[in-house]
Amino acid sequence: MVAARITVNGKETPISPAAPHTTVLDFLRERGLTGTKEGCAEGECGACSILVARPGVNKPTDWVAVNACxxxxxxxxxxxxxxxxxLATAGExxxxxxxxxxQEEMAVRGGSQCGxxxxxxxxxxxxEYYRPDRCAHADADGHTDAEHGPNGFDLHALSGNLCRCTGYRPIRDAAFAVGTPTEEDPLAxxxxxxxxxxxxTEYTQDDSAFVRKSTLExxxxxxxxRPDAVVVAGS
Incomplete structure (x- = not known):
């Protein structure tokens, strides 16, 4: 069986020697990707959000935000x-x-307070920026509702993220200001x-293992x- 590995920011990275129960959050931080933060460690604040490539609805792939904790x-x-x-593009x-x-809109509109x-x-x-069916959301008079920007941005996409500094207004302004991905955008x-x-997957490290079979049988x-096995579903 192929050694367990994960592609992070375009680079294939072995999971070993991480313990099978290691969260994606800890795995990333231990490798220097400390932008991913631990806030609540129980999936309620979104400080640890990352993007994962998932089967798409309107395109083959959707970028989906997931709680890494x-x-x-x-x-x-x-x-x-x-x-x-x-997300940033490396310079020369x-x-x-x-x-x-x-990131640009969050910076120029003051969307980061404590950070x-x-x-x-x-x-x-x-x-949400990469959602394929996002489009202008306004009536004939140019009016929008409180939860959708003129750029089609749906604020429900941020409903799992908490700001302790109550800085939601500039974050909303940034969300409603983003444009659409260009043809050169690699993530698009x-x-x-x-x-x-x-x-x-059959990943074993020390005395524990993570096993994912390919069929229900x-x-x-x-x-x-293994009646002592702990079933992990969804996380």
């Missing part, structure tokens, strides 16, 4: 992840990176290819053989 890293074996650090040697449009929640907001906002182009299929057999 809830998911065991082994559950993303073979999958593709983008963190807040992976000796030159700074170019901010992603979502702790900002990377999570940016990832959730980016997921990535939507045209299918996401990685879930991998059958195999799973039921495993549970019969």
């Amino acid at each position: 809830l998911v065991p890293v082994a559950a993303l074996d073979g999958q593709e992840v983008v963190t807040s650090e992976g 040697p000796g030159k700074p990176s170019t901010l992603h449009p979502v 702790y929640c900002t990377p999570g907001f940016v990832c959730s906002m980016a997921a 182009r990535r939507r045209e290819q299918a996401p990685p299929a879930p991998a059958a 195999e799973t039921l057999r495993l549970l019969r053989e």
